[in-house]
Amino acid sequence: MKQVYIETFGCQMNKADSEHMLGLLDEINYKPTESIDEADLVLFNTCTIRESANHKFYSQLGIAGKLKKNKPFLIGVGGCAAQDKKDWLMKNFPYVDIVFGTNNIQSLPEFVKKAEKGERVCEIVNELPFELPELPVIRQTKVTAWVNVILGCNFNCTYCIVPSVRGRERSRKPEDIKKEIEILASQGFKEITLLGQNVTAYGYDLALNYSKEKAVFGHIPDDPEYSLAKLIRYIHDVDGIERIRFLTGHPFHVTDELIETVAELPKACEYFHIPMQSGDDTVLRRMARVYTAEKYKKMADKIREKMPDAAITSDFIVGFPGETDEQFLNTVKIVKDLNFDGCNTAAYSPRPDTPAAIWENQIDDDVKNERLRYLNSVINDVSEEKNKKRLNTTQEILVEGNSQRNEERLSGRTRTNVLVNFDGDKNLIGSLVNVKIKEAKPWSLDGEVIL
Numbered sequence: 001m002k003q004v005y006i007e008t009f010g011c012q013m014n015k016a017d018s019e020h021m022l023g024l025l026d027e028i029n030y031k032p033t034e035s036i037d038e039a040d041l042v043l044f045n046t047c048t049i050r051e052s053a054n055h056k057f058y059s060q061l062g063i064a065g066k067l068k069k070n071k072p073f074l075i076g077v078g079g080c081a082a083q084d085k086k087d088w089l090m091k092n093f094p095y096v097d098i099v100f101g102t103n104n105i106q107s108l109p110e111f112v113k114k115a116e117k118g119e120r121v122c123e124i125v126n127e128l129p130f131e132l133p134e135l136p137v138i139r140q141t142k143v144t145a146w147v148n149v150i151l152g153c154n155f156n157c158t159y160c161i162v163p164s165v166r167g168r169e170r171s172r173k174p175e176d177i178k179k180e181i182e183i184l185a186s187q188g189f190k191e192i193t194l195l196g197q198n199v200t201a202y203g204y205d206l207a208l209n210y211s212k213e214k215a216v217f218g219h220i221p222d223d224p225e226y227s228l229a230k231l232i233r234y235i236h237d238v239d240g241i242e243r244i245r246f247l248t249g250h251p252f253h254v255t256d257e258l259i260e261t262v263a264e265l266p267k268a269c270e271y272f273h274i275p276m277q278s279g280d281d282t283v284l285r286r287m288a289r290v291y292t293a294e295k296y297k298k299m300a301d302k303i304r305e306k307m308p309d310a311a312i313t314s315d316f317i318v319g320f321p322g323e324t325d326e327q328f329l330n331t332v333k334i335v336k337d338l339n340f341d342g343c344n345t346a347a348y349s350p351r352p353d354t355p356a357a358i359w360e361n362q363i364d365d366d367v368k369n370e371r372l373r374y375l376n377s378v379i380n381d382v383s384e385e386k387n388k389k390r391l392n393t394t395q396e397i398l399v400e401g402n403s404q405r406n407e408e409r410l411s412g413r414t415r416t417n418v419l420v421n422f423d424g425d426k427n428l429i430g431s432l433v434n435v436k437i438k439e440a441k442p443w444s445l446d447g448e449v450i451l
């Protein structure tokens, strides 16, 4: 038996890919280890969407390179950075043995076998195989699981590298997804999150009359044969699964059908993570986001009209090239007006090979950082206020495990994805419990189990 240490950067999709890499490596007898010192294979699953993740990867790669001088092991690099910079990685990091992309994960065992024989492997393919392979998986979680349902993205946001490293949208067949969820249910998983870079476009490409040309920039077919809403309905009857979530949506594809389905089906959690990115129409147009602030607001109103307790969370980028103070303040205003339940924020960082990276009107780092600080303080206040409204309410919590901050306590999430910490018996892990909320913080709640 050999051991693999895997380090994952970036989003949930990358984390889900890493679980598949572990599943594939298990087939050639590599078992996961949490210690890099014990590893026969060190694997980096990379992300280039944020500069910080990219920097962290190169720093960790350097550390692995130094360790390798004292003890031989293989080093593999997969994910978005590998897809984007394969030749550069091979040339500048001679101690890297394997470079593979986001579209050929299924060949990882073959690459490792070659590397074991001393061959350096660099294989990137630009397109996913026509028939999406069903990959084995070793889960890193016990109660909640990620399930990839669509890969790639058809949009071309001017700051984003995903379309060039992940390719165009490709959906898995509903039957294959259901089979995977039935297995998860039989293993005791209680919650699944359907994943995709643009999960709300799920299924459109599976229709017989699908046209690649039409699909560019977010086409929504009339009366689609397959859709995310239909998928949620199709998997809803899997016994044992108590909650269904989806991540990450695009505002353009949040249809009435989807909102009504989530409102109607009890296992579909009323939680919408729908990145808005900016509250200013000029910036949104330059980002090529294909909606206006008003259109986003209408979508949020519709969700809240059907589900008054639904949570809507978002991502925002500040300091996009050319963003004026006034345009930035439009973002601040919309964060307050829409009363988001939580937001991820980032200062714009130019990603190589994206249109916005070479625009001349880049914003100074000092200005970006100042805007980021200000927006974060507004977001903290908004979410703390929202959390305070949950004081003394009773929330249904799926107990996921021990609290990260205090091993003696338990933690889980509300249906709206808010983290709740509380005291309780470890036997509760994996079950739904009612918790009375006693304390509200900006990003989490504390409570007591009601027996």
Ligand code: SF4
Pocket (backbone or CB within 6 Å): 153, 154, 155, 156, 157, 160, 161, 162, 163, 197, 198, 250
């Ligand atoms: S919707 Fe835009 S930001 Fe999201 S993955 Fe697609 S191109 Fe990137």
